[in-house]
Amino acid sequence: MELLPAIAQGVGLTLYVTGSALLYGGIIGLVLVGAARSPFAIIRGIATLYINVVRVIPPITWLFLIYFGLPQYALRLSTIQAAIIGFSIIASAFMAEIYRSGLLSIPEGQREAAHALGLGTITTVGHIITPQAFRVALPSIATYGIGLLKDSALASTIGVREITYYAQQSARQTHEGLLSFITAGALYIVISLIIAVVARRTDLVLRKKIGVA
């Protein structure tokens, strides 16, 4: 019965690592999707290369590369920093793909209509395209967020004290391996469900406000 509070100590860092990575990855992803649509072939090429390179390397390899590899160049990172950097890099590539499919779903007529109304490019992107694209992308972002939450368990391998880390610790101390990891698993499932419910609610609200043709 002491297992739950012991393992739940990790919830904070699990959410912190996942949330930060989703935030930073989301921002870098925006830059990437912009770069991938750039009129310059070189910039497009670099963005595409980045997205592909990031996605073909397993997350655990990324974490080890950053946490163990970078200090060789005197870049000492805390375990939490390394985890956030690693997952942000990974998230950025996936978020860029999600944005791209969101943007693709906006009919060309929307841009033309905005143009015909005399709106500038920035206003069009900011007020017409982005809100609609975001509405379309939101369910995918939520699904990816849940995936990232589960991936964040990997941060335990470099010593971040999140849910899986504490589960491992209590498995070792109490010899209740099965119960410890069932508790950890239940925590992940509960958090996933909360994210899913919040995303669905938001989606319904946005659906009413922002219709997509």
Next chain:
Amino acid sequence: MDMLTQWLGWLPNLAPGLVVSLQLTGLALLIGFPLGLLFAVMAAAKLAPLQWISFLFVEVGRGLPALVLLYLLYFSLPDAGITLTSLTTAIIALSWNAGAYASEYFRAGLAAVPLGQKEAALTSGLSGWTGFRIVILPQALRISTPPLAGLAVLVFQASALAFVIAVPELMSKSFEIASISFEYLSVYMLTAVIYGSITLVFLGLVRVLERRLSRHLQRN
């Protein structure tokens, strides 16, 4: 250039690890995919207990982080009196994980076959099972193949997790070399290159497969 000579020196030590990674992936797919199909069919069964078993298998396999599933089996099977090697434990965990995701793709594939096909099979005098086997299933498999191929790539990447229970796969071998040589950056970069290039080859094959399978759809 210095790094390249280092890399060439390490390759012979990493190669056996890569073989284990590929075996692990292959076995997880070989066990996981049929299980996935079985649980997809069970989810559609009329018997409630079958639905429940399928639900439990799929939700645990998808809901838990693969790492937690791995630890769960690793720490619980010995307690249940079952002694398995870490490789076998990893195969079970990855098969479960792969099977759970695969079952969703199979389910979508089965649902995508028009109802008229089933009715036509029955009207032609085929029994329910024969109709399912020779009419419904082949069409469902064709629909599910591209996402399953994509899943296979993810399973290969997930095989790196077996490192945490000391399966002697690629990631473990890299960790070993890194801890002895202290050349962390160089070793893990080589590891990333190996994982990356094999994944790229897989992805290329997936793309060819997708094009072939969708050929019948491009009639106009």
